[in-house]
Amino acid sequence: MKKKLILVLVLxxxxxxxxxxxxxxxxxxxxxxxxxxxxxxxxxxxxxxTVGGTNVNGVxxxxxxxxxxxxxxxxxxxxxxxxxxxxxxxxxEGGLAESYTVSDDGLxxxxxLREGIKFHDGVELTAEDVxxxxxxxxxxxxKGRLFNSVRYIVGAExxxxxxxxxxxxxxxxDDYTVEVTMTESRATNLRNIGTIWVMPKHYYDKATYxxxxxxxxxxxxxxxxxMKNYVVDQYVExxxxxxxxxxxxxVDGYIYRHVARANELSEFQIGSIxxxxxxxxxxxxxxxxxxxxxxxxxxxNNGYAFAAFNFxxxxxxxxxxxxALVYGVDRHGFVESFxxxxxxxxxxxxxxxxxxxxxxxxxxxxxxxxxxxxxxxDEAGWLLESDGWRYKDGQKFEFNWKTYQEAAxxxxxxxxxxxxxxxxxxxxxxxxxxxxSLGTLIQDPANKDEWDMYVMAWSLTTDPDMASxxxxxxxxxxxxxxxxxxxxxxxxxxxxxxxxxxxxxxxIYQEIAIEFNEDLPYIFVYMRTNPWIVNNRIKNFNPTEFxxxxxxxxxxxxxx
Amino acid sequence: xxxxxxxxxxxxxxxxxxxSILLFTIFHFAPGNPLASLFSDPNMTPEQIQxxxxxxxxxxxxxxxxxxxxxxxxxxxxxxxxxxxQPVSVLIQERMWTTFQLAFGSLFLSLLIAxxxxxxxxxxxxxxxxxxxxxxxxxxISIPSFFFALLMIRFFGIHLKWLPISGAQSPGIIYAFPxxxxxxxxxxxxxxxxxxxxxxxxxxxxxxSSMLEVIRQDYxxxxxAKGLKEKVVIYKHALRNALIPVxxxxxFSLPTLFSGAVIIEIMFVWPGMGRMQxxxxxxxxxxxxxxxxxxxxxxTLTGNLLADISYAFVxxxxxxx
Numbered sequence: 001m002k003k004k005l006i007l008v009l010v011l012x013x014x015x016x017x018x019x020x021x022x023x024x025x026x027x028x029x030x031x032x033x034x035x036x037x038x039x040x041x042x043x044x045x046x047x048x049x050t051v052g053g054t055n056v057n058g059v060x061x062x063x064x065x066x067x068x069x070x071x072x073x074x075x076x077x078x079x080x081x082x083x084x085x086x087x088x089x090x091x092x093e094g095g096l097a098e099s100y101t102v103s104d105d106g107l108x109x110x111x112x113l114r115e116g117i118k119f120h121d122g123v124e125l126t127a128e129d130v131x132x133x134x135x136x137x138x139x140x141x142x143k144g145r146l147f148n149s150v151r152y153i154v155g156a157e158x159x160x161x162x163x164x165x166x167x168x169x170x171x172x173x174d175d176y177t178v179e180v181t182m183t184e185s186r187a188t189n190l191r192n193i194g195t196i197w198v199m200p201k202h203y204y205d206k207a208t209y210x211x212x213x214x215x216x217x218x219x220x221x222x223x224x225x226x227m228k229n230y231v232v233d234q235y236v237e238x239x240x241x242x243x244x245x246x247x248x249x250x251v252d253g254y255i256y257r258h259v260a261r262a263n264e265l266s267e268f269q270i271g272s273i274x275x276x277x278x279x280x281x282x283x284x285x286x287x288x289x290x291x292x293x294x295x296x297x298x299x300x301n302n303g304y305a306f307a308a309f310n311f312x313x314x315x316x317x318x319x320x321x322x323x324a325l326v327y328g329v330d331r332h333g334f335v336e337s338f339x340x341x342x343x344x345x346x347x348x349x350x351x352x353x354x355x356x357x358x359x360x361x362x363x364x365x366x367x368x369x370x371x372x373x374x375x376x377x378d379e380a381g382w383l384l385e386s387d388g389w390r391y392k393d394g395q396k397f398e399f400n401w402k403t404y405q406e407a408a409x410x411x412x413x414x415x416x417x418x419x420x421x422x423x424x425x426x427x428x429x430x431x432x433x434x435x436x437s438l439g440t441l442i443q444d445p446a447n448k449d450e451w452d453m454y455v456m457a458w459s460l461t462t463d464p465d466m467a468s469x470x471x472x473x474x475x476x477x478x479x480x481x482x483x484x485x486x487x488x489x490x491x492x493x494x495x496x497x498x499x500x501x502x503x504x505x506x507x508i509y510q511e512i513a514i515e516f517n518e519d520l521p522y523i524f525v526y527m528r529t530n531p532w533i534v535n536n537r538i539k540n541f542n543p544t545e546f547x548x549x550x551x552x553x554x555x556x557x558x559x560x
Numbered sequence: 561x562x563x564x565x566x567x568x569x570x571x572x573x574x575x576x577x578x579x580s581i582l583l584f585t586i587f588h589f590a591p592g593n594p595l596a597s598l599f600s601d602p603n604m605t606p607e608q609i610q611x612x613x614x615x616x617x618x619x620x621x622x623x624x625x626x627x628x629x630x631x632x633x634x635x636x637x638x639x640x641x642x643x644x645x646q647p648v649s650v651l652i653q654e655r656m657w658t659t660f661q662l663a664f665g666s667l668f669l670s671l672l673i674a675x676x677x678x679x680x681x682x683x684x685x686x687x688x689x690x691x692x693x694x695x696x697x698x699x700x701i702s703i704p705s706f707f708f709a710l711l712m713i714r715f716f717g718i719h720l721k722w723l724p725i726s727g728a729q730s731p732g733i734i735y736a737f738p739x740x741x742x743x744x745x746x747x748x749x750x751x752x753x754x755x756x757x758x759x760x761x762x763x764x765x766x767x768x769s770s771m772l773e774v775i776r777q778d779y780x781x782x783x784x785a786k787g788l789k790e791k792v793v794i795y796k797h798a799l800r801n802a803l804i805p806v807x808x809x810x811x812f813s814l815p816t817l818f819s820g821a822v823i824i825e826i827m828f829v830w831p832g833m834g835r836m837q838x839x840x841x842x843x844x845x846x847x848x849x850x851x852x853x854x855x856x857x858x859x860t861l862t863g864n865l866l867a868d869i870s871y872a873f874v875x876x877x878x879x880x881x
Contacts, residue, residue, distance in 0.1 A: 048732065059645050066598060066643060143615045148603040160611070213645040232654050233831035235731035255732045258829050262710070263725060266718055270725065436844050439596035443609075458602050468603055477599070478606035 040537045041271025041293045043560045048253040049538060051549075052273035054261050058230055060219040061212065062197035063137050064144045073236055073256060074197060075550035077120075078221030081111065081130060082194030087356060088462040088546050090190060094246065096125065096198055096222065106185030106500055109193065113176040117245045119200045120226045127178040131170045132201035134180070134193065135159070138167060141209045148468075149192040154181045186497050187505060188463050195462075197221065224249045224554040234258055249554045265533070268294065274535040277543075280528045282340035294533045299545045300354055301530035303459035304347040305409065306522035307401070307417070308482040310452050315399060320380040322520040326366045328373035328424045329417040335526045338409060344528035349513040350458070350466050352527070354545045356502075357464035357509035363517045373424055382425075390425035398427035399452035402442070404435040410455045413525060428453075445476040448483065455525075462546050464509050467493045470521060484521040564880035565869070572861050579857045580633070583850055584626045592844040593618075594642045616642070629850065638854075639847035643839070648851035651836065658728055659820040659832030661744075662751055666821075667813065669756030670763050677760075678767025679802075682775065683794055693764060700761025709754045709827045716750060723750055726829040751828040755821055766809060771802040804875055811867020815859040819852075 042050070056069045062078050065071050083094035092099060098114045117125040137146045138159040150156050154169030169181040182189050203220045206212045217230050222245070225238035236256040240249035259267045259276070265287055267273045278284050280301070288296060309316040316322060331346045338344070345353075348363050374384075382390040382397050390397040403414045414430045421428055433441070441447050442454050458469060468474050471493060472485040489512060496508040532549070534541050539557040543549035593599070595616065599609050613619045617628075632639060638648035681693040717725030724730070728747050735743050774780065775798050783793045820834025833852065840848040871878045 050731070057644050061645075064645065141615060143612060145598055145601045145604070147608050147611070148605060151605075210640060213640065216645055229732075231729070231731075231831070233829070233835060234727055234729065237732050253732065257727070257731050259726055260827050260829050262827065263713060266713065266725060270718055270721060272724070272726075434592070434842075436593065436596045436842065437591035439600055440591055440593040443593070443596070443599055456600075461602065468605065474606060476606070477609045479600070479602060479604055
């Protein structure tokens, strides 16, 4: 008896391995090609939309979240005070504010709220909730990431330091009107204070920040969806809000389903999820061609990958040297072979190509050109010697490059550069670390002599202001980790953020883009796509470059 | 016996304190920072970074941080996770039983496969069955579990569509009593099979070699000489003794029943300790990392104690007085 059982088990194992080994070829021939009458995959879930994703931490708090996945859930449950259009222009359309005014000196902002909007518990939204949302970020025990959004409100620093209970700059004029006074007139002010998710004071006003965390899994907002059920590391289930002020959602529910990164497209293939924001790779683009029950939404990702120079090392202070290093590595070949023709393009400036701030022309592409690179190095005084390496005043052209092992590009790109540069006579030593260690190393001012280059990627905000990563004011522990300092850019960046006229801002940022392109604080490597695949049964699911998929979620529709 | 257990339990207290010092020191001096990903937000300013370090208390001397943590822990407060913001004890409780279900199930499956095959392989050494068993064991030991998992997912989940490929339950549906168990079981089959089959290999080799040793002992020859039936000799006299090393192994595996199989949990989206532990290492989530490791240290000590006690039951030569 037992023997038979064992035999069956062994046979199953062997058989499954044998058959499974053939399986990867299967998808092309299976699928539902032969049977067009079959219902769309996933239609058994009815009028409920299921979105797949790799990680939700369960921190559904508009001021405390740490990952974009949690933010997506928050975006469905809460509403912004001000929303924005596809081109990033701020708008009251879709926001809780009915209108707003800005004083002539650009310091006083007055928001008028829509009347009659209710939180999911039936309590009406008032100006007090908006004021609370700003104030809670200023509290001394706040441990989230958003303080930068409110720091220019008068009195914010005092509240943060514990010297005041309430920021002077926030005044509640009546139930639906709130006035904010800023310390400086900046182009980013309105976006910073306007694009927040408004939280109900009566629900979230707790004595400590930690106590507020107890509400993380039961978020309460005004948004199109309401929290129903969160099962840790499995799924988040939301109910439609029938009283949503922009109109009740057309779907009967939303489920965020946790899927493994390695299997995200398999999940879509078998129909267990309706939409997934999948990883950009050549293989994935090939794979989705075999799916006939979904459509691709291929946006550019708002962010760029780079390799940074450490400007405290005198080698990199010469612009010609930086340009030579960029000419000397085949970025175009790398990006093409890594992401395919449609998955990414070579970045040359820290601004998204779909932003209004991106220049129409004038960017140098720095196509791979070893002769030009050698010329520039000769000019800079780094001369090739008989041992194959370049020297200047007896000093060899050598440095280290710290990179992280969690991503494939961050391992392969430095390896390619090492090979390309060796032909130029430049010797680089690559050191692999884990992401967290690398981040900690370069953040600490005490370590500035320990590294010469590192790789990482920045995400871009809807506003092009980039001073937090390039201004010398933000040298470590701030995010200008390479101590980049360019007086012309400092002035331009300051001018750009203080200018309120959109057309003039555009001119300034286009000039900035070209200056960055020439001066090269980084080796800009690539901007990739941010692709979604969505089941044909889902309509009005519209993530774009600057708008996340949850905006206008009440319009989602399921047709089958 | 009672006295022995109490003595052992008291011995565990200084050991646990030693472990806590060791763990704290290792994590404190390892490179990395739990706030690194927060600091990488492009909008962070140097002042904000300073303020956050202070708000979390990471700017204070290490020994102060340790004593704070230790005194809180003695009061039963393990602190809050930095990433997940919930109390560490809640986070562990939420996940330890799902991990246990999978780990216990797969251990049981491993034993079910490994012990009979191991015993038969030993009694019929160099037979075809023995060779087949050895090949099976070698496959189990050498196949990487993520690869095996991918094959299983491809075949049973995508090709045949028999089983769900991820999760521990169907999302968004609350089943009534018998169906919730069926639903859970359907989700468990694939990860259980991967863990059980890959785990059976080494356990089988263990049983086999231990059995081989035992059946050469004098008392087995004596039993045979007495004219006992071969079945009685093998299954009553030999097996009991052969299982002693296996019991040690099982005692050691108590912590692994709760620590979770990282790769399998990630591949199959099983909501257990392994995934959380992995993420807490990646993120340097110190409170969570320390909490989990203290919990596992306690389980390791308990597992050893249980193994020592169960020796007394299977091996009459061992007595604790």
